[in-house]
Amino acid sequence: MALSEALKRKAVQLAKLTVRMTAEAGSGHPSSALSLAHVVTALMYRQMRYDPADPWHPTCDRLVLSEGHAVPIVYAALADLSATVGKDRASALRLTPGHLDRLRCLDSVLDGHPNPAEGVPFFDAATGSLGQGLSVAAGLALAARLDRSDRRIYVLIGDGESREGQVWEALDFIVDCRLTNVCAVFNANGEGQAGKVSPQQHPERLLAKLRAFGWRAIEVDGHDPAALLRAFRKVSRTDRPLAVVARTVKGWGVEPLQRGNWHGRPLTEAELAEADLSLEKIAAGLAPGGKLGRPPQPPPAATAQRVDPRGVSWPSFDEAMAAAGLSSQLEKGRLATRRGYGVALKVAGDLLPQVVVLDGDVSNSTFSEIFARAHPDRFFECKIAEQNMVSTAAGLAAAGFIPFVNSFAKFISRALDQVEMANISRANLKLVGSHSGISPAADGPSQMGLLDVAFFRGLTTVRADNRREPLCWLFHPADAVAAYHCTRLMVEHRGLCYMRTHRPDTPILYPADTSFRPGGFHVLAGGDDLAIVTWGYAVHAAKEAVNFLSRQKLRAALIDAYSLPLDESELVETLHRAGGRVLVVEDNFGGGLGAAVAEVAARSGNLRVEILHCQRIPKSARNAEELLDYCGIGPAQIADHALALLRRPG
């Protein structure tokens, strides 16, 4: 009872900080934040086992604020608890209530939405694009299990937010994985941004849904700390994960925020005084006594196993293929890039205990099944739910794992918003899209990744915080040897990487010990009449075109640019040596390699670049060769364009 009153007093204190900091910032979402005042207080002062001074402590309980716009109430608690903030231990400082006035300032760690990368390591993932937090929590919970830690993961989800389908993917996944260390709290305040929350997201409906999904679901008064604590204490107590549906009031305690539906509105100076008065009146009505003390300590340290990815020695390509039983197939000279990748992934798992793999019911197509057979404890079958898969991987990455996410390139595009959010978190995430481009010919365009390159190339154009590496490395190997080595590069690089692989078996182009590096390219054939720059599946068609041209006494250099962003100065030199006329060929829509080469050329100013990418929406064809022609990028068409480029004046 005394504890409950103390928590209520604390909630009032945090509410006052919340309205003040958002008024000071001139923006923010105080009304949503206030609806969580007691939930956050009960969790952060009593239920969670953690050390505010050491947010990097490996076994502390975690809080994922899925409805990220409510973050001011958490900032208030962190400031009140003198929590450590900062991008790393070296720059760490203790947060004070005074810092809260800098909410949303350029020089503040207190971003508008949770953002660990800007210096609030209490959080594991950037949130703010809704519906992703429960998946992140699933990843953190899997990580806890792998690390043999009994830390628990609490997630706060808005009622309106729970409309996002990804939440329901995560609910399924958590049950499948029996992650009873997760507690999902639904904040049922009944108000959205533009209007009321649908009856489909009302508490009674939410409870019925959660139970139908196999969760233990409890309804509580979200402003009653004692009731909240009674509910929270049921976490990990049964064989079902725990959901708490908390009935709350948007703008709790502050009447001006309850007039109409003010989603993103801060208070004026005058209203602030009114709010303070009304909150103080609430506090005055509470019984005195009760002390909160520090939050409970985190559980004992776990035995997390991490190995330096650059400190291990990889078997040669041939050794790895032999171990995978693929030597005889290799002798035929043809192997799909997806198979080279699958073998490399398994090797990565052999060498590094922190490599984990997720797949969405297509492991027998992506060949992540090779890893799954060798390391079943680190393989997570996410079923047909790509959004949850990517955000779960982001959670695993936050806990120090190196997750590889697998699907068809087309279906990776189901989760691009999640990829962006992971990128804001600077997650060490690896994505691999198989069946990329038009090579899955017979299946038709619904199975083909054609825009994946344009999207991920966008990420390669921007520098990461270190100002050296890009936000994303994009790999597009043309043969199984390249796929093997590029997988190693992905493992060794800390940060986002995306690789495209292909369905068909294709000729081996490279000696097994060829060296590959991020941003590198290989000159497969020399020539000084023009250069054909290409990557991935299109390399093989371009090679045929080069042979055709050579029969016409034209010497075309053939460049396999297997990685973006390209090493610009080296590329310019190579293209000049090849005569300064360049044809780029790729089997996806525009905005990929062609754009990258054109940008390099337009900056340098004296190169001529033509781009030949997939020219139309593909349809089914019985084989990829027919479809290359249909899409305007068959060998003969490449050769024709090369000839036209050579004939052009200037």
Add this chain to the structure above:
Amino acid sequence: MALSEALKRKAVQLAKLTVRMTAEAGSGHPSSALSLAHVVTALMYRQMRYDPADPWHPTCDRLVLSEGHAVPIVYAALADLSATVGKDRASALRLTPGHLDRLRCLDSVLDGHPNPAEGVPFFDAATGSLGQGLSVAAGLALAARLDRSDRRIYVLIGDGESREGQVWEALDFIVDCRLTNVCAVFNANGEGQAGKVSPQQHPERLLAKLRAFGWRAIEVDGHDPAALLRAFRKVSRTDRPLAVVARTVKGWGVEPLQRGNWHGRPLTEAELAEADLSLEKIAAGLAPGGKLGRPPQPPPAATAQRVDPRGVSWPSFDEAMAAAGLSSQLEKGRLATRRGYGVALKVAGDLLPQVVVLDGDVSNSTFSEIFARAHPDRFFECKIAEQNMVSTAAGLAAAGFIPFVNSFAKFISRALDQVEMANISRANLKLVGSHSGISPAADGPSQMGLLDVAFFRGLTTVRADNRREPLCWLFHPADAVAAYHCTRLMVEHRGLCYMRTHRPDTPILYPADTSFRPGGFHVLAGGDDLAIVTWGYAVHAAKEAVNFLSRQKLRAALIDAYSLPLDESELVETLHRAGGRVLVVEDNFGGGLGAAVAEVAARSGNLRVEILHCQRIPKSARNAEELLDYCGIGPAQIADHALALLRRPG
């Protein structure tokens, strides 16, 4: 009883066609198709009211095959029913069983997955990327209601597929909208691609979930036509939408397809004989008699209202603003692009009865609320579920409406896979992303569209079927006048369009009657030292830079390239007139306008292009100006880069 036996015989006949056509094609998914043999037979021969000879009939019932890979069984039925296929009436022909041998051939309308655009108008939307069909059905059902037609929409969804969160978004939406003309059939065959379907998707769990979501859910034996028909007949009979969970057998009737889990495997020639035998044995066990006849006729024609979008006369910008009560704000010379758009949208709704608007709980931010107030019957609040919103819009488009989909640019990226699928369907879809770029400064990067441009620009690089228009027009207006006119252009163009709008009020740049056109640009300031090409929010910063340069006696041309793809020849001429040196400025990640200009320049060969885009992941700042500087694209930085470009040799 006789009817049931006749349907069973028909199912066997279709099963034989299915295994044969997939064996002939050497690929396809006969096992999934066979699990639907009786469901498809009961629907297409008895339950659905439609005319196979006239798939364009406006009131016929529709079938959405959400699990698109099962399409061979539908093709078998269409061939058996001599259904009309073809891209339009002029090229239409009647399908015969002989055509089935051409499944997945380049010259066949029978694509690997449902694809109306390749000539099977029985379907309304391309499917194959899973989980989208129920949303498409919702759009078709809304369209039926708007058209006062009592046609019904049947959807076939795989059990494994129902893991996709979008399905649960659609289930909520359909209940919210009381779309009792939808019947969702879940094909519970228990087998996924890489393994068994999770218990979370087993029939009993599915039934509990569906009921918790507010649906009437019935379980049936999916190979018992009489039971299926009893269930289907309950559609539209209650105030709840109907879900049928059909227990089925993957590879029904064909033993070789039931050994192990052969998801995408066709039969060999030897197995085909075995399959025929086993199917004939099943047929032989059925009672004779019973005739199927034609499917029931479609209901009477409805009163669909469509007006030629190019045949209406728009009010002037000033008139429209005055009608919206914005004249006094306009006199201050500043107005947000999102507001110009909102007003235009309302005007479009006034002029064209087929304009409909969808928003995801942010209509008071996107300003689609201006439309909603004027045309509440054509405004659909989709709540926080963007994937369902986009696919629902695709369904509305298939029925002849012009849907405008609204959200923050960042959250439109939640549904890029759905956009791609709509594009494969050649849907007449309009997407508008507000709060694009870095201008929503204080909210931080989770609310900013930074990669939307790279993605949609990919679609602008490819030509549509008419070989003249691109697959997508991308509009990025810099002021409210431009936003107003670009909205009109989106309405008038038939096909996919994407427009970015901004949060802040920005200065009006254009006279109200300025002319805009797809692919056009405007020269806002003349100059012959260099050209600054920019668009959207960045135009204003670039304008400041131009003023700064002019004080240094440097004449920079300022070009507002408000639309992609650009008119190439005109642009090249303009850039040459401006001196041949070009600085592109945009407030998103790379791969957008800069890439487009660089490609044009690299093709022409004697222009120098530098690109200045957002240089890092943004964070919160109290105002957009601070953040422009932080991201390297403030006015002073633009001027610096212009000076550096002018100083470069060559």
